[in-house]
Amino acid sequence: MGREGNRPSVKRDQAEAINNVEYDSILGTKSIPSLYFRFALAGIMANLILGVVAVIDGHFVSYFSVLEVEGIGIGFTVMVITRMVGVLFGIGAGAVISLRLGKGKIEEGRSIMGQTLWFTLFFSILLAVIGLVYEKELMILFGASSESLSYAVEYSRLLWITLPITILAVVLSILTTIDEKPLLSMNSWLLAALVAGATEWVLVTKFDMGMMGSSWANTIAQSVPALLIFYFWFGKTKLKPKMKDIKIKLKKIGEVVWTGFASFSGQLMMFFAIIFMNNLLQEYGGGLHVAAFTIQNGYVTNLLALAALGGMTGLQPIISYNYGAGNYDRVRDAIKFGLIFTTAFFVITTAMLIIFADPIVTFFAGGDPELHQLGVWTTIIFNSLFTFNAISMLISGYYEAQERNWTATFINVSKMVLFAFPFMFIFPKFWGVDGIWYSFPAAEIPGVLIALYFIKKEFKYLNEMSANKEFKYLNEMTTKKLSL
Template sequence: MNHSAQLGDEKIGTLLWKFSLPAMVGMIVNALYNIIDSIFVGNGVGEVGLTAVTIAFPIMTILMAFGMLIGVGATALISIRLGEKRIDDAERILGNALSLVFLITVLLTPVVLYFLDPILIVIGASENVLPYAHDFTQIILIGNIFMFLSFGLNNLIRAEGNPRLAMFTMLISAGLNTILNPLFIFIFHWGIRGSAYATVLSQFVAAVWVMSYFFGKQSLLKFRRKNFSLNKSIVWGIFSIGLSPFLMQIAASVISLLSNVALLTYGGDLAVAAMGIITRVTMLILMPIFGIQQGVQPIIGYNYGAKNYGRVIEALKKAILAATLVSTGGFLIVQLFDTHIMRIFNGNQELIQFGSQGLRIYLALLPIIGFQIVSANYFQAVGKAKYAILFSTSRQVIILIPLLIILPHFLGVTGIWVASPIADFFASLITGVYLWRELGKLTKMHQPIC
């Protein structure tokens, strides 16, 4: 069945709901199981476990960056090719994406494993935390091929017009992880290793699910042996578009590193643990927005390829509105229930007080983040790689990293908290100016269909 045809015909509002809701559900569940992991680790291993997982987070972020480099880049290209009715070209992109996943895994994993302890020490692991961080990260690295396959290639299911199946991939992974985590930690007493084993095993099952889809009868696009040979122009196209989210994830890793070092310097292991909780709460709020972003991307890409510019504009505006409503709702929840949120993770009163203050400040300008994320994603969806890189990295690289280096020297831990809303404001301003110009161009190009 050709699921992609609906992208050019169905009402935008209905289509956005149909594509975004499964992505939102999947992303929320994905964030929830990360939070539940932290709750299990915090209560089953203790504060040292929370700190260890927080220290390991930059490495996991880098792994996800490579998954996004391939998955997001290939997704945008496939959406555009489907809009142009070039099915064979879309299948070549799919085959090249799979080959790149295996190639990057073989090149990346041994290097990180060899230098694991020095890397963990550099990113803030204290002598007390290092053994826990090592055990957790080592297992995640050994099984990262399953993360690449499940996370990276799952986007391609959505690209060909099957968002519900893409949602089930994340539900399978999240549901299994939520079951296995308490089993391995509390019943088998495997400690922090148990949490890592649960993550890898759940990603393995999700990877099998994704691969079976493209080798089966249900998919429009198929894995074909002839398409596994890497093509220079296809690889360059995937990397040029995927470079934007890749750099954004790398920047997130650098931010985690800088934050952990500053937090360790000015607040000790307790401050790092607090940031770990704040990061997970932030992820939970942002996941629905990323779901909207993922849902609208194939709609924009397909219609841009088909030159239906009026539908592109409509989809973008409705996605921005939806994302803004979500981010505003998240802001109200954080400001009203900050202490209650922190208490879920750990009962340490000092950690609760310290973290709740940081949470309120860190997400002070959350209502404008939805606009910035969806707007930056538009340029990625239409294949304008240079603009996508600029807007996706403006917050984290151009603005936030310098703030994290400078502000803690004057404000201590508070400097880390306030850096985030400052970066949110200026990144949204820059993105808004360019998006206004882009919408003007699209409006001129749009010819109403009589």
Template sequence: MAKVSSQDLGNQPIGKLLIKQAVPASIGILVMSLNILVDTIFVGNWIGSTAIAAINVVLPVSFFIAALGMSIGVGGSSMISRALGASNTTKALKTFGNQITLTAVITILFVVFGLLYIDDIIPAFGGKGAIFQPAKTYYRIVLYGVPILALCMMGNTVIRAEGKPKFAMYAMMFPSVGNLVLDILFIKVFDFGMAGAAWATTGSYVLCFVFILWFFLSKNSELKINFKHFGLDLPIVKEISSLGFVTLSRQAIVSVTYLLMNNILFDLGGETSVTAYAIAGRMLMFALFPVYGITQGFLPIAGFNYGAEKYSRVKATIITAIKYGMLLAAIIFVFLMIFPEDITKFFTKDAEVLKEAPSAMRWVFAATPIIAVQLIGAAYFQAIGKAIPALLLTLLRQGIFFIPLIFILPKFYGELGVWMAFPISDILATIVTAYFLYREVKLNLLTKAAE
């Protein structure tokens, strides 16, 4: 493999560079999403449709704790990208060491809390009735591995900040493949049921951690830290926290959304509606993988060039990323509008779920073609270190617009109102993001580029 340097982020043509960064990111996200998708299919067919709902109840809790690692990773990686762009290796190394310390300490504390209050947390997130016991079994085992997952998610963002997207892709692929193999072994062969699904997931986290540890210890990484870098530095912690809070807030909103949706849908339609949401949610993670890949590829390019004061390249990166993202999103939209019934059949044979899920899926993805604008716009402000606008734009879609809508619309349209909230919030968030992004490019980037 040819030697890759972070300096390539400031020199190569934008279109070529974005593809080079985004394709591995997309493949990694695809494999990870396929893992979640196939895992859900295995669980639905080998354990039952209630098991799908049970996993959907646990996901927001485990993902929120893991997102602590991702938020520390994204916040620190923005700093690392800009530090490398400004040739400040000392700050990049200290930032990475602080990321590791923060991730390990904070996630372990949250896991202890999560295990102590297990019987209160699961019902609060919709784990009621027949869903409670399988959700509890899955939750307890998966939570043991969540600190490892958090370290993996943190490390993966740092690998991208170094300009090494292929290694970041491998870090996502190995555990995904491993999880599927362990699923077959623990669920199908040994018939461990929900416990088998949980141990397969936890085992996959360990595989990911081993690979990422190898990367940073090998000659492939530019960041060679030692024990002095692990000591917390207050200014660095503050900057990591302010930028990482954007990602954490986004995941917190996702977790709150799952909590609210599971409870609202359980009240409106019982286990069937919760399962339909779980299937639509899995497709939401899976189908948009190319757009998320573009966003992941965009972040280090924008951050590095902003740090290097190459503002015309930053503007070109924004425009190119949005064009690519919208094209891919339009293709995804057409596919999902045509085949939702066939997609649902992969997950379950339950007649009630087969009746409800396709319609829900069409509503969930109705505004997909424009979603790239919102994702890239929010990511831009995070990449250049502007925490407040990044936070507000990140919260627009699922927080500021979506959550009020799922309370208001069902009063007029019943369960249909819950599904209608998805495209309406997407459209409103995209309009607001487009306005602020245009204003930022005009007043900040173009002014600086002309100086």
């Protein structure tokens, strides 16, 4: 009778043993530099391709009126929401799934992926409906003036309608990288860029659709990677979603959301910063400064931010898998290599941006001398210390990859709440509208110092864990030899 009563638990143990098999992954075997260049560079390239679409779009937009550019800048905030929610679910699920795979829990990882996709779809549809119902109120909240409101609403409407698709595209591209297919993810964005560029050229130059041509191009650029769902349905992957995953377990989604909250909080803080910047620039400098911010937020700084995000998301599966597998020496080597590469990459990139600020802004200013002059100055000031931003983002992503969410969130939020937001309201009292532009680079200095403080402690911890693991291994080998 006792044996009969134990059968269910025995079956559960057998099922767990089947599911918790060793997961054959290159993330735990290949050299760290090789993995980094395969995953992180693919992530950077994928996002840079998306950024190039924005640059091409910016060139077309430059020939619109300043008022239209102002409206586009306000309406573009919807794209920030897309990235924000996509990062929440995509990075959160990616870290959770990779940790499961590192521990050999393949079926659990697959189930989490399926549930995440369904929940993302339901949540984003609800968000799109809210956006469409309150579109005017939201555009005013985002900083639209009475003159630019109609342009902002017109530009953003299509972005709201397609919001569920564009959010799923971000999530799927991240999960494709987690499934060790970074080049497939990158190629999906490349296809999106080609289709979007051709579409905008046709709609703006041939059909004279103006801002709506730009809106359609951005929608297509953000939507095409959603086709990656066919890879997960029909491709060779252990993460194939199933219809039964529509039965969502809120505990699992809660873990995904909490894990992705650090990156989401960074995007959320930037979302609020954009609203504050648009409103403050409108108050202190007028529409010309809002248009100049559109060049930074929509095109120049956006390109840098996309590259930093791509590098972080590319590094995370390496960190998550090896941390889950207990390979602490590989975790240490991965974050060290990532920091060195990130620093070198963005020092060179921002230096080139500053040197060539004049021709870069000419590409977006459309022959407006006032906008061009202001754009060159803001490009140099606003992006001068972006390397610090990229380093902070990478370190926050490192902690996020291990589900150490309080630390990751603190790194992201403290910079904005303790420094950037106060500076935005204090600096204009001394330097007028210029002070608003100074606030962000000034906040990067204490922000990166906080991040470096945490990662310095982390290197000490990883060294200790690696040494303990090696000692334990040697002790076990010695015991085996003595027993023989």
